[in-house]
Amino acid sequence: MLLVLIIVLVSLGLWQLRRLEERQVGNQVGLSRYTAEPLDLEAMVAGAGSDLDTLEDRRATTRGEWDPTYEVYVRSQVRDGRSGLWVVTPLILADGKAVMVNRGWIPVELDRQAAVPPQGGVEVSGTVRASRSRSSIGPTDRPGIEDTIARVDLSVLDGYVPHSLLGVYLEESTVNPGPWPLRLDEPVFDDEGSHLVYAVQWFSFALVALVGYAALIRSKAHRRHRPAESAGEVDSL
Numbered sequence: 001m002l003l004v005l006i007i008v009l010v011s012l013g014l015w016q017l018r019r020l021e022e023r024q025v026g027n028q029v030g031l032s033r034y035t036a037e038p039l040d041l042e043a044m045v046a047g048a049g050s051d052l053d054t055l056e057d058r059r060a061t062t063r064g065e066w067d068p069t070y071e072v073y074v075r076s077q078v079r080d081g082r083s084g085l086w087v088v089t090p091l092i093l094a095d096g097k098a099v100m101v102n103r104g105w106i107p108v109e110l111d112r113q114a115a116v117p118p119q120g121g122v123e124v125s126g127t128v129r130a131s132r133s134r135s136s137i138g139p140t141d142r143p144g145i146e147d148t149i150a151r152v153d154l155s156v157l158d159g160y161v162p163h164s165l166l167g168v169y170l171e172e173s174t175v176n177p178g179p180w181p182l183r184l185d186e187p188v189f190d191d192e193g194s195h196l197v198y199a200v201q202w203f204s205f206a207l208v209a210l211v212g213y214a215a216l217i218r219s220k221a222h223r224r225h226r227p228a229e230s231a232g233e234v235d236s237l
Contacts, residue, residue, distance in 0.1 A: 002213050006206045013202035020195035031189040033057040038125065041099065045166050052167045055128045057187065060170065062099065062124055064091040066117035070161045073112075074102070075148045079182070083108045087115050087181045088152055088169070090161050091124055098163035100152060101126065102171045104181030115180040126170035127187060131155065 034057045041060035048055050067090045074086035084107045090098040101124060106115050131154035149156070158165045171184050 002209060005209055009202050009206035009209065013199045013206070016195045016199035016202065020192060020199065023192050023195060027189040027192070030057040030187065034059060034127070034187060034189065041128070041166070041168075041170070042093065042095075044128070045168060053130050055168055056130045058128045059173075060126065060128050062091065062093060062170075063121060064093045064099070064124070065121055066090070066119070067092050067098070067161075067163070068116055071147070072157065072160075073148045074152060075150065077105055079105050085148065086184075087112075088149075089117055090163060090165075091122075091170075092163060096163065097166060098161060099166045100154065100157060100161070100169040102129070102152065102169065102184065104172065104176065104183045106181045110180060115178075118177055123174070124170065124172055125174050126172040128168050129171055130168055 036058065038059040038061055041062040044055055044058065044060055045052065071087065071089045074088060077084050077086050084105050087103045087106055088100050089103055091101050092098050103115070103117065106112070129152070132151040133153060133155070134151065152169050154165055154167065154169065173183060173186075176183060
């Protein structure tokens with residue numbers, strides 16, 4: 001039983017080390033994409049074909065006009081201890097298609113008219129993001145009924161926005177002409193999570209179990225020898 005326990009604990013530790021390695025590789029890939037030269041968004045999407053996930057973390061630029069009529073807000077976004085929303089607005093491109101753009105953060109109590117985008121043609125730069133899908137236990141979004149959503153799920157928004165959406169969206173980095181919304185922070189690629197800490201914990205648990213078992217065996221052996229020693233001392237008397 002102890003052997004099984006130790007194998008399980010060591011396996012969990014090795015699994016966390018593998019997760020750490022995957023995280024480190026992901027950080028390296030993300031950094032190399034983010035530091036690459038920004039390209040035209042439509043050309044990037046066309047070049048990627050069906051493999052749009054390879055565009056994650058790339059920087060891109062595009063031009064179009066905002067359509068705030070179908071603006072949506074991603075709830076539960078905390079910034080500096082304040083509850084807020086992400087403002088996500090369709091940008092209508094020259095060919096009639098649209099790309100959803102996360103224009104930044106506003107506090108939840110702010111009058112949303114304070115974050116209305118400018119009219120007319122604009123050039124937008126930002127970081128490419130892949131669509132965020134709903135997990136098996138995540139909340140279901142209904143943007144046609146509510147304008148706040150849990151995530152930027154393009155498969156859902158494509159049925160709400162009356163324009164054909166690109167298969168990726170942008171997190172805008174363009175300088176904002178007004179005070180709202182606040183731009184999102186630049187992505188970081190040095191966060192390795194807690195995988196190493198968890199790995200050390202699992203290995204420590206395995207070591208504690210092994211040492212504890214050895215101490216128990218030693219204690220039992222010591223108790224077995226003591227009656228024999230006591231009997232020898234009585235005979236000598």
